[in-house]
Amino acid sequence: MPKALKNILKFLAFLSIGLFMIWLAVKDMTPEQFQDVKRAFLSGNYWLVVPAFIIGIGSHLSRALRWKILIATQGHRPGTLNTFFAVMVGYLVNMGVPRLGEIARCGVLANYEKIPADKLIGTMIAERALDLVCLMLVFLLCLVLQLDLVTGYLSTEVWPSLQTKLANADAGQWLIILAIAAAVIGIIIFLFKRFAASKAAIKVRALMRGVWDGFSSIGKMDRRNLGWFIFHTVCIWFQYLAMLYVGFLCLPATRELGFTAALTVLVLGSVAMIVSPGGIGVYPFLIQKTLLLYNIPETTGVAFGWIIWGAQTLLICILGLLSFIWLPIHNKKS
Known part of the structure; x- marks a missing residue:
């Protein structure tokens, strides 16, 4: 099968999942509930998108700087701007076909910095594996901090239903x-x-093997670079969390939610980004269902999910397109 056709089919498959989730979220809504969703959208303080954007840019910059440190272990030192631009182009491509963006950002940086693509792909794989480990740690932290909520939900919602079905x-x-x-x-x-x-x-x-080589390269870092590598890793996830917390402040109904709720949204939102292009449909749906755990009305959850998804998508589109345009200009000047 031609690679282009394969990518198109992959895009359509992921997109269909997102569209199905959109349908699933709204199929049982009454006209009154649609009005509630509209009111929730209108009640938002959208000036808070500005600090959320600044935090988001900071998280992307930290990701670029962390990748740059990882690349340095392979004997190459790319420019900071080129690395940042490559990361943002990768995010933009991921909006179309999930996971293709990782290859795109390696290709962009290889082209402009003359670094062997296989070296970059090895560091990218290690970085993504590290992100998976971090996501698992955040998930465990989320469970520990909200043990009462988790056990309460299981004992009242899951276990009684399971007991009834098993008994019958x-x-x-x-x-x-x-x-x-x-x-x-x-x-x-x-x-x-x-x-x-x-x-x-x-x-x-x-x-x-590539993942192992990438992780082993982290162990080869000197103390200074390892310190900065850990610092940027913590910064990335803390800024993701801070973006969601600022998002909570946008709507009156979610302003009382704290960092523990933001942790839960962060975990499920990260999973949603893998399932469909840019998390379309899946991200708002999972956020809507997650907020029910915190007694947030379903209609408010719909609005909040789409506001957060829309803000993140808009930021990636703006930075990705600007990076795509500015890359040749910046390198021509260089």
Whole structure:
């Protein structure tokens, strides 16, 4: 299959997930609820978008500086502006096809800084693996800080429903459940055996080696660079959190929410960005459902989700397009 067609199909597949989530969020809404959503939008203090944008730019700059430190372990020292521009172009491309942006930013920096692309891809893989580890740590922190909320939700919403279904299941239903479980396990074992010798498995092993090489390069940093690397990693995630907290201040109904709620939104929002192009549809839907845990009305959750998604998307579009335009101009001057 041609690569261009494959990317188009991938884009359409991810986009369809986002559109489905939009439909899922609004399909049961009454005209009165649509009016509530409209009122929530109109009640927003949109001047707070300005500090949110400044924080967002800071997070992107920290990401560029952290990547620059990682690239330096490979013996190359790209310019700060070129690195920042490459990061923003990558984000912009990700709005169209998730994960393609990582390749794009490596290509941009390789072109303008004359750095071997394979070296950059190795650092990019390590950076993304580190982001995954950070996301897991943030998730664990979120659970620890809100243990009462999590256990309360499980005990009142999940466990009683599960108990009822298990208690009402007859022998025939249990047999069906066991048969399905056995079939799933069998399919997984079969696919694993088939997959182990496939080209995809070879690519995965190569990817894991790249991740390992990238992480090992972090260990080779001197104390000063390692300190700055950790500093920028903390800055990235703290600024993401701060952006969401400022977002809470936009709407009267969410102003009382604190950093723990912002942590939950950050975790689920990060997952949503992977599922569809730029998180369209999925991000607002997950945020809407998350805010129900904090007794925020569903209609307010819809408005808040779209406000945050819209602000983030607008910032990426502006910075991405400006970076795309300014890259050749900046390098011509250089």
